[in-house]
Amino acid sequence: MARSAAGALDREENTKIIRHIEQGGISTLLYGGNAIFYHLTLAEYRTALELISQCAAADTLVIPAIGPAYGTMLDQAEILQDFDFPTAMILPQRDVVSSAGIASAVRKIAERLGKPIVLYLKYDRTVSVADAAALVNDGLISAIKYAVVREDYTQDDYLRELTDKVDTSLILSGLGDQPAIVHMQDFGLGGFTTGCGCVFPQLSVALLQAIQAKKWDEAESIREQFLPLERLRDSLGPISILHRATELAGIAKTGPIIPLLSEPDDAIKTRISAALQQMSQAK
Template structure:
């Protein structure tokens, strides 16, 4: 696992957001999690974030450090592994204590829940960093979550590493909040947080550094090629590359993004992810056929792409 990173690393790899595998009895599944990590690494992905798709906001604090240690053992030496912290102030305090003795350079701050204030949130983030030395990527999903000038001050002080931006907008027009955040901290510190399809507009129109994604867990080489195309301004090629992902993305959007991805990894045959962490639950049988068809088709496209690239 990498222990030193710079903002330039945000553009070097898709930030994969994998689900978490557990055995039938609910224990951390070492082999299954490692199988998914190795699939991602074999496809060229070098940045892994255990966040929303892993239901990190529901990890028991009693298991938090142990699960991170097990994930670290699954990663290669060149892989940047990010845990998530929050989404409340109490968890931040406990997680800072657990991260203090570990070597994670950056963590994702899950969206902080109310009640909170701007001043209080900034103080909480500063205390977290002071306690453990871990910088934060702030996950922004709602308008005016933090003021751009607050983010700028936290970046200047070394508390905030960057931003994962995922405020939903209608197509067309400028995003004034995103524009203000870019002015405060620079586009090179911001990644798109919606997955491959919306990342095209974010990188094309705003120059963001990269993107997080879920479908990358099935098709890492395709996703990495799309990132490279977007970095080089080859937007049409990026759009063409992500076409095999659209059926699974449609199922995720229609049913549930997290639950569908969890099942898709299993149904494609990459790794058996086991029971999803409560209080979520597995897909009903009526949805599984659609997800399995889309997942297997995407994995087949990934294998074909790798073979073609190697030829």
């Protein structure tokens, strides 16, 4: 999400980001980690919901996030009831939680909203397969965003067990464009979330279409085009690099990065610009 120089959410610049993504062929906007929804104040939360609901196209599916603390979820759920979003994603947390406790929170928030929830699985077995499957079976889950990092994405016992118990069309590869091929080809996941698609949406759409058509060589060739920026995100911080890349690509003035995150230094910005140029030339 773009902010003004003074740090306020910027409607005009955020609209530019939304239009860029929509015009690139993406019709679902998920506002979670990359939008830094973790650190919104309650006053900002209402402003952010107003902005994203009013500025997105009528046929764009918009999904905001809530949490990650339970108290924050409760306060934000009260605000969400004033809007018509079809679902919300609970941001992941691995400290001071248990699997049964997360499942209980999902149940209570879904009941309060009267809507199913996007369950974000970011850490290995923080939510057990049994608890996740029970939530799905009870109609409380609209989708599962699966984002557990592996050295080898073909080897993932947690995901394999999850796909044995849950309809794979409900599970999305949640780590951007890089593991999307493996997750959809080997595990049958229903789709993927993109980070760099904020900058190169047409490329993410092309990757999805190639995977769906089972054109694996073409999909791999497209995936490799994301590597210059994705490698920077992996090594230097996925959120802050994407925030600044969106501005350096000329899409919108994204403004300052709020604490608890920090601004990339000038040397890193130079590397981001080089990565963007390399990707643009490769398209």
